[in-house]
Amino acid sequence: METRELRYFVAVAEELHFGRAAQRLGIAQPPLSRAIQQLERRLGVALLERTSRTVTLTEAGSVLLREGRAALDAVDAADRRTRRAATGRPGLVLVTKAGASGDLLRKLLDAYAAEPGAVTVDVLLCGPAEQEPLLRDGRADVALLHRPFDSTTGFDTEELCTEGQVALLPAGHPLTTRAHLQMADVTALPGLPMPRWPAPDGTYPDGPGPRVRDSAQLFQLIALGRASAVLPESCRTHLRGDLVAVPVLDAPTVTTVIAWPPHSRSRAVAGLVRAATRL
Amino acid sequence: METRELRYFVAVAEELHFGRAAQRLGIAQPPLSRAIQQLERRLGVALLERTSRTVTLTEAGSVLLREGRAALDAVDAADRRTRRAATGRPGLVLVTKAGASGDLLRKLLDAYAAEPGAVTVDVLLCGPAEQEPLLRDGRADVALLHRPFDSTTGFDTEELCTEGQVALLPAGHPLTTRAHLQMADVTALPGLPMPRWPAPDGTYPDGPGPRVRDSAQLFQLIALGRASAVLPESCRTHLRGDLVAVPVLDAPTVTTVIAWPPHSRSRAVAGLVRAATRL
DNA sequence: GGCGGCGATACCTCCCCGGTATCGATTGCC
DNA sequence: GGCAATCGATACCGGGGAGGTATCGCCGCC
Numbered sequence: 001m002e003t004r005e006l007r008y009f010v011a012v013a014e015e016l017h018f019g020r021a022a023q024r025l026g027i028a029q030p031p032l033s034r035a036i037q038q039l040e041r042r043l044g045v046a047l048l049e050r051t052s053r054t055v056t057l058t059e060a061g062s063v064l065l066r067e068g069r070a071a072l073d074a075v076d077a078a079d080r081r082t083r084r085a086a087t088g089r090p091g092l093v094l095v096t097k098a099g100a101s102g103d104l105l106r107k108l109l110d111a112y113a114a115e116p117g118a119v120t121v122d123v124l125l126c127g128p129a130e131q132e133p134l135l136r137d138g139r140a141d142v143a144l145l146h147r148p149f150d151s152t153t154g155f156d157t158e159e160l161c162t163e164g165q166v167a168l169l170p171a172g173h174p175l176t177t178r179a180h181l182q183m184a185d186v187t188a189l190p191g192l193p194m195p196r197w198p199a200p201d202g203t204y205p206d207g208p209g210p211r212v213r214d215s216a217q218l219f220q221l222i223a224l225g226r227a228s229a230v231l232p233e234s235c236r237t238h239l240r241g242d243l244v245a246v247p248v249l250d251a252p253t254v255t256t257v258i259a260w261p262p263h264s265r266s267r268a269v270a271g272l273v274r275a276a277t278r279l
Numbered sequence: 280m281e282t283r284e285l286r287y288f289v290a291v292a293e294e295l296h297f298g299r300a301a302q303r304l305g306i307a308q309p310p311l312s313r314a315i316q317q318l319e320r321r322l323g324v325a326l327l328e329r330t331s332r333t334v335t336l337t338e339a340g341s342v343l344l345r346e347g348r349a350a351l352d353a354v355d356a357a358d359r360r361t362r363r364a365a366t367g368r369p370g371l372v373l374v375t376k377a378g379a380s381g382d383l384l385r386k387l388l389d390a391y392a393a394e395p396g397a398v399t400v401d402v403l404l405c406g407p408a409e410q411e412p413l414l415r416d417g418r419a420d421v422a423l424l425h426r427p428f429d430s431t432t433g434f435d436t437e438e439l440c441t442e443g444q445v446a447l448l449p450a451g452h453p454l455t456t457r458a459h460l461q462m463a464d465v466t467a468l469p470g471l472p473m474p475r476w477p478a479p480d481g482t483y484p485d486g487p488g489p490r491v492r493d494s495a496q497l498f499q500l501i502a503l504g505r506a507s508a509v510l511p512e513s514c515r516t517h518l519r520g521d522l523v524a525v526p527v528l529d530a531p532t533v534t535t536v537i538a539w540p541p542h543s544r545s546r547a548v549a550g551l552v553r554a555a556t557r558l
Numbered sequence: 559g560g561c562g563g564c565g566a567t568a569c570c571t572c573c574c575c576g577g578t579a580t581c582g583a584t585t586g587c588c
Numbered sequence: 589g590g591c592a593a594t595c596g597a598t599a600c601c602g603g604g605g606a607g608g609t610a611t612c613g614c615c616g617c618c
Contacts, residue, residue: 001282001357002281002282002283003280003281003282003354004281004606006354006357017564018564018565018566019563019564019565027606027607027608028607028608028609029564029565029566030565030566030567030608030609030610031607031608032607033565033566034566034567034606034607035607037566038605043358043361043365044362044365045361045362045364045365046365050564050565050566051564051565051614051615052563052564052566052613052614052615052616053563053564053565053614053616054564055564055565058365059364059365060362063360063361063364064357064360064361066542066544067356067357067360067361067417067542068357070353070356070357070542071350071353071354071356073353074346074349074350074352074353074354075280075282075285075350075353075354077346077349077350078280078285078343078346078347078349078350079280079322081342081343081346082322082324082326082339082342082343082346083322083323083324083339085324085338085339085342085343086323086324086325086337086338086339088338138346153435153541154434154435154540154541154542155433156432156433261433262433263349263432263433283575296595297595297596297597298594298595298596306575306576306577307576307577307578308595308596309576309577309578309579309596309598309599310575310576310577311576312596312597312598313575313576313597313598314575316597317574329595329596329597330583330584330596331582331583331585331594331595331596332583332584332594332595332596334595334596
């Protein structure tokens with residue numbers, strides 16, 4: 001199976017439309033049809049059910065979609081990491097959610113930088129659920145992930161710290177006088193819905209809350225009295241004056257972990273992880 | 280990057296010889312040379328240093344060897360799992376070291392078989408260090424691994440049980456009268472060296488011990504007074520009469536884990552894991 | 559029933575993969 | 589020191605296959 005065929009199949013499987021998939025791939029539709037047929041013939045497996053009106057995935061097709069994406073990520077990672085290795089400038093890319101674990105990150109970078117043989121660490125900030133693909137396809141070397149929100153499946157990890165969560169409310173809100181809250185108090189606040197974060201593909205789930213892309217937007221919306229949120233308590237360290245954090249006792253505990261792709265034999269990653277576990 | 284190019288590069292990187300690599304790939308040498316040149320040109324990276332007498336890997340080349348192998352495994356896994364999904368016979372392949380965790384495996388299979396919706400589980404027995412590649416390239420769905428001997432890096436795992444280790448000695452050996460031993464007692468037994476197991480590529484490490492391929496060979500050699508071994512204590516359950524097991528107090532504890540590839544959304548794998556954790 | 563949308567087919571072109579023959583460089587040997 | 593052997597690179601050729609355009613066949617819809 002060639003990566004070209006995999007790319008073609010993934011495109012069709014995602015679009016469920018040969019014409020659009022071909023457009024996305026920058027080729028004409030007929031070669032795409034033929035490539036998929038050939039892939040099915042070589043595998044001896046029907047991947048798609050076509051009526052002349054609609055395309056759907058077979059059972060085997062959805063398996064290949066899932067596995068094929070993983071395989072393409074692995075190929076992309078090989079490409080990127082090889083290119084990076086050739087630049088001669090050894091450097092790490094660490095990715096974390098913007099606005100999370102600020103203190104921890106600073107301490108980690110300081111501790112690592114003090115080590116002998118430390119390389120430069122580029123910090124990449126991104127939205128939630130964007131870290132996983134970055135780590136998987138080689139655009140990043142290490143990530144700070146937050147369980148249970150992020151899935152650490154397929155990565156090697158070390159736990160760094162755990163913390164409770166707090167509700168963020170606009171200053172002056174009645175609940176801000178309370179010493180602590182329960183989840184039930186905040187999930188159904190009238191007029192303060194939970195915001196919606198984008199999925200990895202950039203789309204937003206359905207729901208009542210406002211759409212947010214980063215923590216600055218979120219804080220702004222909370223300050224305006226248009227939303228509320230439950231976040232790890234470390235977010236208090238850079239809290240604006242117009243927001244109040246109240247502990248939520250029964251919210252799930254958040255564990256910050258440092259994660260890196262397996263078979264990462266890189267000296268630099270190992271050093272960074274060692275620095276992290278010693279914090 | 281196409282998988283063909285990756286396969287070619289991995290072959291050359293492993294052989295460090297264009298002629299032999301070409302032979303292994305079943306093509307002539309000139310197309311192979313060209314393919315590698317083209318790969319280097321497209322990546323913009325030197326992967327190999329050729330003198331007209333010898334071929335060596337560059338830094339970037341060894342990165343691509345590691346990452347490329349992982350990528351090829353992922354592609355192979357996609358192929359195999361798609362084919363398997365298409366057969367319609369949902370079945371699982373569980374791989375474990377021959378002779379290890381016999382009781383646990385039996386209990387696991389019984390417990391899972393009793394579940395509603397259980398599928399057939401094919402058991403694949405193999406030598407040590409062979410499980411990882413099987414799981415990685417899709418020939419197996421689940422494995423029973425034994426830490427710290429097997430690396431679980433890159434897999435999702437659940438711990439099943441932990442146990443101490445025992446020294447296996449021929450009946451009548453002086454040490455068999457002892458109630459327990461230390462590692463130091465057994466590592467340097469005169470005339471009873473530790474046997475050597477094959478690496479994943481089938482070669483044996485250097486050393487004094489006899490070469491063994493499976494536990495039957497091992498037991499035979501120990502009974503003959505030609506070797507000794509330190510094994511998890513569960514091996515006692517199917518011990519021959521001419522062997523004696525003595526606990527080794529300071530040997531590392533062995534943890535049996537059930538491991539499966541990440542993104543395995545399969546219902547069957549999930550069911551088997553659930554059955555395993557409930558044991 | 560005609561129209562429009564969609565995937566499949568037919569057919570053509572050209573690139574690139576693989577093969578053979580050969581070169582050029584390095585090494586080891588007498 | 590020169591000659592042969594070894595090994596990777598180069599030159600050149602032929603065929604298969606990838607991609608393009610034109611068109612067909614099928615189906616849903618006004």
